[in-house]
Amino acid sequence: MYQISQHLFTPTNNQLLIVMKHIMLGNEAIGRGFIEGGVQVAVGYPGTPSTEILQYIIDNAGEYGIYTEWSVNEKVAMEVAIAGSVAGVRSLVTMKSVGLNVASDPINAYAYMGVRGGMVIVSADDPSCHSTHTEQDSRYHAKLAYLPVFEPSNPGEGKDMASVAFEYSERWEQPVLFRTTTRIGHSRYPVVWKGRNNGDRVPEFIRDLTKYVNLPQNARRMRQELVERMEKIKKDINNLEFNRVEGDGSIGIVASGISYGYVKEAVDKLDIECRILKISTPYPLPEEMVVQFLEDLERVLVVEEVEPIVEEGIIKIANKHGFSIPIYGKEFVPLTGELSPDIAYNSIARFLERPEKDLSKFEEMVNRISEFIPPRPPVLCPGCPHRTAFYSINRVEKKLFKKERNIVKPSDIGCYTLGYQPPLSAVDTNFCMGASVGVASGLSKLIEKPVVATIGDSTFFHAGIPPLLNMVFNRAKATVIILDNRTTAMTGHQPHPGVGKNVRGEKVPPIIVEEIVKACGVDFVRVVDAFDVKTFEETLREAVEYDGVAVIVSKGPCALLDVRDKIRAGETIPVYYVSDDCTGCKSCLNLGCPAITFDEKAGIEETLCVGCSVCAQVCPVNAIKVVE
């Protein structure tokens, strides 16, 4: 949740004003901006770094009568948002970059039709892959679907742009793609709140067959209209307040999105005169403004993260208007990874043939540190119910194949992808949401080795059911472990259809995973307790040897939620300790639990243990005991 801060603010004219500044996380500020812009339908599927935008709106929805939901996946969320827009109210859908791939079918379709209520699609990109499997640049996607892109340069501007995005979408009858990145969404920044507008419309469906039915006879006309709408947008975007030219000189620097801050910092440090074109709409570019900017410049550098989208656009405009100056971008600015003040500084310094900041001494230091400091990547939490599944896969593999790692282990997107980390090392593949089941389906038709897939419950509901149907339909022979922890854990515990309660607090019949599995035609279905190691291993062995599709539903609550709920209920959390009986055999270390230490003998870090008992179950000499 956001926090409020009040202070007296003295502007340069010495007039005393009272300004309320709210320090907000970028994503919360953007969510606030959509509320101010009159959002009435706000939906999405959680995904880092987008989640807090919708979460903020959900937390404040009641006050404004906004319809909110966490949908089952991004495609469905987009369709629900389209419904809102078709019904004439301002509608928002949020997702992470790769979610945009899932939603692209309805996005491309609706872009043809012309919106009624303003429609904004948030796609949160993740340069440097902090928590995403690609660095994909949503701006390309926007070009594919003819969506104007709004891209803020800092969290404060993000808030202001969010409300303008709705206005813009409605004025030009086109959905707007609102692109953020990790560093915008996960930075805190002081913002000033405004009131809410346009948030009190009554939704109404008005039949308009030639608009909303895209049979070829209508689609050909829609395509023509889409191109015409985009031409109008290209002209109007010159008037958008967020694009501007600053400063002067013979050197031009174009800064798009977050790189604007890095460019300003570098220009201050280098103490150079230059003309800066601040771009907040990388597509379409404000052509007239770009031409004004290029006038009398000698050379230009485009600073943007990931793909050269603005760079290509500027070169095209320069060419069309007869400018013959050199325009650079990715020759100086890296194509991979996010930018930083240092990287932007050095890119600009190289372009200007000025001395770069010497980063080699820092690299040396980092190397020296990595020699004696162990890495600390994210791992499965102490008490995580998924641990037993990966441990059991390894045990069954050992029993069946001794030292050969003959079980193929496709996995999926969620906390359990961390089963990749040693010592568990039980994740062989991870592609995208639901792919563990699809890949298991395919591999089992091609190879002799057993295949054991792992997928979480939220991911199963999102994209795991169609590939399971495919397995049954095509007579696959593989095991699928569905890790049912009754929440969407990785992104911060959003509810899903299996939870029995939606985000609006309504009680709904919980969808039972094993019932869905049975309905898909799977004969071998077993439900096991995630904290019963012996039964889990026996059941898995049976599944691996079964001639057909076998599904194990592993039931155990997310440790983070479980511990929180127990503390709230006044229950004590048991803690385990290692007694003198320990022989130092290291069996418990195979679990990869952060609470287990080792120094000749095993130990348990009491501040981390949450008493799941799994280590006590695997200890061959029963040396691990509960603290009485």
Add this chain to the structure above:
Amino acid sequence: MNGDKSINVVMCGVGGQGIVLASRILSEVAVSTGNQVYCTESHGMAQRGGSVVAHIRIGRRVHSGLIPLGEGDLLIGFEPIEAVRSLPYIREGGSAVINSYKIPTVMKTVPYPEIDMVEGFIRDHIKKAYFLDATSLAKPINPRSVNMVMLGAATKIALPFSKKEVLDAIKSNVHERFYKSNVRAFEAGFKAMEDVLE
């Protein structure tokens, strides 16, 4: 009310230690004293017991939320080896306040180093480095208040804000139920540094 404070702070530690709340409180102190602030946190996968880092940039003109390498003024390290990991961000004349309580790593590719070696490495780089066992100080008050102990210690050592300014921000950021214990934790950290400086 001053509005002329300028400082780059790196806070680092392990997921679950309350770094995000501490960075939020520090951001609020900056704004409530009339300064601009831009703070960047690591979220997402880092929540699962991984390293957590927050950069807090305070000043009159702050263009970005990331601190350039070697330009940090203060390191608030919630865990000794995490402090080492963030060391390249701190300038040589900067200062550091570090919790000496170790949190083991799951990855045992390299053994957890001896604490003397860690302290030595940090002191070689930053002369003004101060250590305290914030976790043990917090334990009898509230085991989850390590972040307040660290804020108290940092306030005494290097933050350009008064005790009252920081405590006011704590008050507006924590639940009423925990306010008193948080103040006690803050005071414990502040006092620990007073004792060190004597």
